[in-house]
Amino acid sequence: MTEMAAAKRTRSVTAEAMAVRRQSILHYASQVIARHGVEGCSFAELSELSGFSVGMIQHYFRHRERLISAAVEYRTEESTKEWERIYERGGNALERLHDLLTFAVEGETPFEEAWGFWLEIYAAAHKNPDIQESVAAMLGSWRGLFVRALQEAVDEKLLRPAAEVDELATLLTAVIDGLAIQSLNRIHKSTPERMIETLHRFAAREFGIDAEEFIRNKRSKLLADR
Template sequence: MSETNTGRRTRSVTAEAMAERRQSILQHTLQVISRQGVEGCSFAELSEASGFSIGMIQHYFRHRERLIGAAVEYQIEESLAEWQRIYDQGSNAMERLHDLLTFSIQGDTPFEEAWGFWLQIYSAAHKNSEIRESVAAVWTSWRGLFVRALEEGVEEKLLQPAIDINEVATLLLATIDGLAIQSLNGVHSLSPAAMIETLHRFAAREFGIDAEEFILTKRSKLVDAH
């Protein structure tokens, strides 16, 4: 291998390692925000949680505001990619709606950690215009997936909502946020599984379909698939 090619390969591996280190810092930042909130996410706290030195963290993000902004954007991009993947996997509108509702409470990340992050971000949004804009953007994208699935369901004659589907989508997101935040704040003791079933029943009534069929038909398909 020529010296030039060796040099290029070395630089490529180094760039990959740097990208992985940056991603690791952001992932630990999300965890710290979930536990301590935005105000409690300092370089010192992050260094203790991640094992990276404060100097290393500053090398990648320079100041705390840039770190927080990058962490929020990272989580939004990851979430939107996962939501889109779940949407695309459904074979029809009802499967998409069922799976989107399920994932809103129970995804790959444990409920307390995932929603702990969003609760802290929601809380910080009214004081920080950049975070507020990010929250508004992700809410709009999330709502858009529900609207698309609802439109498909109406076209396919799989559901018959009594109100405009845009209102239905807004109500679904409000219910998701409310149940999750109330749970984290100890207002009710519903488990994630119980919250998912509550969402499914509420959604079925708004869709104008049988709640038991909406829940059990999809679950039986998932069981058969495994």
């Protein structure tokens, strides 16, 4: 290997290591936000949880505002990737819709951490235009998957909805957010498990299909795959 090639290789490895370290910092930052809110996400708190020094965190993000914006982008990208994987996994549009509804509660990130993060971000977005923009982008991606699956299901004549696809996608995402807030705060004794069943029953009624069959058939398939 020539000296030039070796230097290029060293820079490449270093850049890759820096990217991994940055992602790790953002992973821990999202946990701090979920536990302590946006205002509680200080460099000192993040350093204590992650093990990275305050100086290291400042090297990557300079200011707390930049860290918060990057954390929202990180969680949005991670969620979008997972949503896309789940979307592609379904055998037909109806299965995709069921999986997307389930994922709204049971993703790779535990419910308390995932929705604790977004609840704090939603609250902060009210007074922060930059966070508002990031939240809007995230919700647009999430809603877009429902629009795609709903349109496919309508085209395949799997659904008989009374509402238009765009309206139904907006309604589903709004119900998901509302139920998540109730479950996170244990309002009406709500739990993530009850949230899943409520989402499935609500969606089935809006889809114009039998709720029990929608839940039972998909559950049996999931069990068979495990």
